[in-house]
Amino acid sequence: MQPPPLVNRLSRFLCRLLLFVIIPLPALHVMGQTTFDPGTRPPDSLRQPKNPGDSVHHTDTTRLHYTYTGTGTINDANSLHSYVLSNALKLSVLKKSAEANLTNNWIYGRQNRVLTNNDLTSTLDFGLYKTLRHFYYWGMATYNHSVPLMINHQLQAGLGPGYNIVDKKKALLTVSDGILFEVNDLYDSLYGAPGGNVFRRDRYNTFRNSAHLMFHWSPEDHYALDGSAFLQNSLADSRDQILRLTASGAIKLYKWISFSTSASYSKFTRTRGHNTLVTFGLTLTR
Numbered sequence: 596m597q598p599p600p601l602v603n604r605l606s607r608f609l610c611r612l613l614l615f616v617i618i619p620l621p622a623l624h625v626m627g628q629t630t631f632d633p634g635t636r637p638p639d640s641l642r643q644p645k646n647p648g649d650s651v652h653h654t655d656t657t658r659l660h661y662t663y664t665g666t667g668t669i670n671d672a673n674s675l676h677s678y679v680l681s682n683a684l685k686l687s688v689l690k691k692s693a694e695a696n697l698t699n700n701w702i703y704g705r706q707n708r709v710l711t712n713n714d715l716t717s718t719l720d721f722g723l724y725k726t727l728r729h730f731y732y733w734g735m736a737t738y739n740h741s742v743p744l745m746i747n748h749q750l751q752a753g754l755g756p757g758y759n760i761v762d763k764k765k766a767l768l769t770v771s772d773g774i775l776f777e778v779n780d781l782y783d784s785l786y787g788a789p790g791g792n793v794f795r796r797d798r799y800n801t802f803r804n805s806a807h808l809m810f811h812w813s814p815e816d817h818y819a820l821d822g823s824a825f826l827q828n829s830l831a832d833s834r835d836q837i838l839r840l841t842a843s844g845a846i847k848l849y850k851w852i853s854f855s856t857s858a859s860y861s862k863f864t865r866t867r868g869h870n871t872l873v874t875f876g877l878t879l880t881r
Contacts (some may be wrong), residue, residue: 666876
């Protein structure tokens with residue numbers, strides 16, 4: 596007797612999902628706790644030594660930090676079949692006076708065999724903290740590709756100052772601002788054309804003001820909340836804006852496994868593209 600079609604589809608998808616999760620596992624034995632967005636300072640708990648009197652844990656000792664997070668959603672109802680997978684891999688080099696991060700995020704999704712997400716963001720950023728109390732300087736370079744935002748290629752590079760409003764072991768609140776130079780290769784949609792929308796390539800360069808607000812709250816070692824908001828306005832056209840909002844939470848299930856969930860919203864007024872994504876999954880730490 597043949598199994599129902601739904602069981603066949605679910606079995607094939609679970610096999611693909613299992614391979615997708617197993618492939619990066621060899622690198623997970625060195626993974627650490629979740630860190631934050633580019634241009635923001637990690638909390639004191641990541642920066643302060645465990646034993647200040649031990650010479651091995653000198654206050655300016657270089658520390659390596661690794662993170663991998665995988666989340667996803669599956670929906671199979673009546674004639675609707677969809678899934679979204681999200682992966683994030685981050686390598687950090689931390690000192691008391693400086694830090695550098697290499698972050699890669701990839702989101703892939705389909706709905707009824709139609710590609711909805713194939714979004715890649717790769718960022719290299721740094722922070723310098725030997726300045727006035729609570730102030731720091733940041734710099735970053737990032738590459739973006741996004742299907743829902745209709746971004747074929749986007750390169751951004753810039754720097755600026757930041758300020759730590761709250762900088763504690765269990766709470767962090769920072770604001771930053773700076774100037775970015777941006778190179779774009781977009782798909783722009785012309786509405787109202789005969790036969791439907793017409794897409795064309797839109798290539799241009801611009802300078803943007805980048806404002807960023809970020810918070811982290813971890814009342815206990817087993818719980819953590821994070822949030823971030825970016826608003827990037829073109830200095831040449833006030834109607835050209837990029838908005839990104841993210842929020843996430845994690846509950847530690849075991850000493851190296853946490854259940855995590857996140858929600859994000861992105862909008863790019865130049866292409867009239869937007870994307871809302873809610874995911875859940877596991878974070879592996881060691």
